[in-house]
Amino acid sequence: MDETSPASQSGIGKLILVPAIITLGITILRLVGELQGWTQILFGRGAGGGGSILGISWLPLILGPYFAVKLARSERGPAGLGRAIGLAVAGLVVFFLASYLAFATTLAIPIRMTAGFALMIVAAVITVMGWPALGRTLGAYGYAARIPVVIIMYFAIRGSWGTHYDALPPEYTGPSAALLRWFFIGVLPQFIFWVAYTVVVGALLGTIAAAVVHRKRPPVLAA
Numbered sequence: 001m002d003e004t005s006p007a008s009q010s011g012i013g014k015l016i017l018v019p020a021i022i023t024l025g026i027t028i029l030r031l032v033g034e035l036q037g038w039t040q041i042l043f044g045r046g047a048g049g050g051g052s053i054l055g056i057s058w059l060p061l062i063l064g065p066y067f068a069v070k071l072a073r074s075e076r077g078p079a080g081l082g083r084a085i086g087l088a089v090a091g092l093v094v095f096f097l098a099s100y101l102a103f104a105t106t107l108a109i110p111i112r113m114t115a116g117f118a119l120m121i122v123a124a125v126i127t128v129m130g131w132p133a134l135g136r137t138l139g140a141y142g143y144a145a146r147i148p149v150v151i152i153m154y155f156a157i158r159g160s161w162g163t164h165y166d167a168l169p170p171e172y173t174g175p176s177a178a179l180l181r182w183f184f185i186g187v188l189p190q191f192i193f194w195v196a197y198t199v200v201v202g203a204l205l206g207t208i209a210a211a212v213v214h215r216k217r218p219p220v221l222a223a
Contacts, residue, residue, distance in 0.1 A: 064202030065209030078131035087130030088204035095123035142198035153186035
């Protein structure tokens with residue numbers, strides 16, 4: 001099946017629908033908990049979430065294997081699991097380098113963010129090459145998960161809600177205007193960093209899970 005065909009896109013939509021709804025529910029619960037001042041352990045209000053237990057960033061660790069097994073069982077696995085794992089590992093290495101460049105270097109913010117986020121896109125593309133069906137599914141889920149977050153961040157920043165959705169990162173030196181702050185701490189990280197993270201990490205764990213579950217079966221040709 002052509003992965004860009006309407007039938008394929010419809011299949012992806014059905015596969016991610018329930019996970020996306022669950023993710024939205026967690027996002028809403030997290031927002032309510034922060035606005036109500038519930039325990040910081042679950043509802044941290046610091047930048048980046050403050051390491052809170054309740055969040056959506058850990059979901060790709062579960063959904064990557066879930067999507068992978070579902071796709072493999074529907075004969076939409078990779079041409080070779082070994083190649084898929086290798087490309088996922090390569091994507092992870094590039095993603096780590098990109099994250100270091102974007103967030104840990106002392107370069108000017110426009111330079112390091114532009115270069116870092118560009119490399120994150122490269123990392124995701126490398127990963128998708130190993131198992132296109134899984135990569136596209138994770139990418140679609142990633143955007144379904146992050147679009148509501150970006151919308152919430154817009155209103156949180158405009159209204160200074162005091163949540164992790166509008167908290168500035170430590171030593172933030174970017175624009176102070178609300179719309180530009182939303183773009184730099186909301187749109188770019190959510191649509192590039194977190195979606196790339198979802199694709200890379202989810203695909204690596206998913207491919208390994210598929211290899212374990214189907215280790216006694218012959219490789220399935222790519223759709």
